[in-house]
């Protein structure tokens with residue numbers, strides 16, 4: 606059954622996702638990737654009071670909508686956290702991930718293999734943008750909304766434990782291309798070397814990579830995204846444990862089936878993920894890879910009470926500063942799905 610999944614995924618990859626009709630999740634084989642260097646990982650333009658004068662109460666609007674949507678569906682909170690990550694790693698945190706295709710651009714980031722069919726939360730961003738445009742037209746960028754929403758989803762999914770400020774002042778980008786997603790976002794079958802390099806290319810160190818991976822404490826994955834791990838390979842020291850592998854195999858009835866990332870506390874943002882890593886109860890090769898000698902110490906450190914939570918706040922802020930755009934190379938979009 607699992608090999609059937611892999612075959613399907615392979616077909617999808619070969620056909621290419623530019624058709625916009627392909628299956629969620631990853632296909633194999635996968636092009637070997639050389640992450641590109643971001644031009645400016647530091648962001649001197651961001652500050653905590655950015656909308657204080659120009660749109661007072663903007664952050665409250667974002668938080669209220671995120672809370673409401675998470676009340677309806679906790680999974681959407683996981684989607685918003687991932688949306689922030691996928692925005693920041695491709696073209697910087699500039700809302701390029703939100704752009705729809707147009708006749709002028711038939712294949713934007715959201716149609717890239719890591720995004721198509723699995724990224725969610727776009728409608729939440731639209732809802733927030735609509736409210737903010739009604740309140741202060743043309744002021745709040747879509748890139749800042751994505752960053753605030755990722756922060757607020759973290760807050761609510763942690764049952765208000767993980768609270769932090771997110772500086773703002775990002776401008777929205779005008780460039781979005783599906784072909785840039787594969788090389789900038791780490792694939793689920795990445796080993797520790799690839800993971801380290803992909804994050805380093807964005808100015809994030811090994812500790813921050815391990816800390817941010819902890820976001821896999823919430824949300825789901827399509828079975829096609831870990832087809833390389835099933836059936837279980839008994840001679841692979843990083844394989845899933847047999848009990849977990851059979852439980853996941855049972856849940857993966859088809860390529861479109863989904864499984865919780867954290868089978869213990871699937872809807873709570875906590876440090877359970879790191880226990881799962883040590884117990885070989887995680888989905889991806891990239892999760893299992895954190896048990897490598899290079900990072901095992903960091904995984905264990907994140908089990909110290911409050912350690913991961915503290916590090917996660919800082920790492921999310923740092924991720925939010927990757928290659929941010931300014932007035933010189935960006936704009937404040939009127940509609941988050943279209944350039945002005």
Ligand code: HEM
Pocket residue numbers: 629630631680683684686687690723724725791792793794795800814817818820821823824825826827828829830866889891
């Ligand atoms: C370390 C490298 C990473 C890899 C290889 C990776 C890969 C993936 C994959 C393949 C999925 C499942 C997609 C699907 O099939 O539905 C996923 C889900 C998710 N990822 Fe990651 N990810 C990584 C890091 C991160 C980071 C840094 C964050 C955020 C800080 C993040 C947040 C999430 C969340 C919240 C989900 C669940 C989304 C949902 O339920 O809609 N991931 N990731």
Ligand SMILES: *[C@@H]1O[C@H](CO)[C@@H](O)[C@H](O)[C@H]1NC(C)=O
Pocket residue numbers: 709710711712779780781782
């Ligand atoms: C449109 O797509 C191309 C790649 O096909 C990309 O190079 C370009 O930057 C995109 N333009 C916009 C406006 O997003």
Ligand SMILES: *[C@@H]1O[C@H](CO)[C@@H](O)[C@H](O)[C@H]1NC(C)=O
Pocket residue numbers: 637796797798799
């Ligand atoms: C990690 O994966 C890359 C790309 O597939 C490969 O070139 C490299 O040899 C691998 N490294 C290890 C330590 O397995």
Ligand SMILES: *[C@@H]1O[C@H](CO)[C@@H](O)[C@H](O)[C@H]1NC(C)=O
Pocket residue numbers: 838839840841842
């Ligand atoms: C199983 O894992 C071993 C050790 O990592 C590896 O050499 C072998 O190629 C794997 N087999 C399959 C079928 O992936």
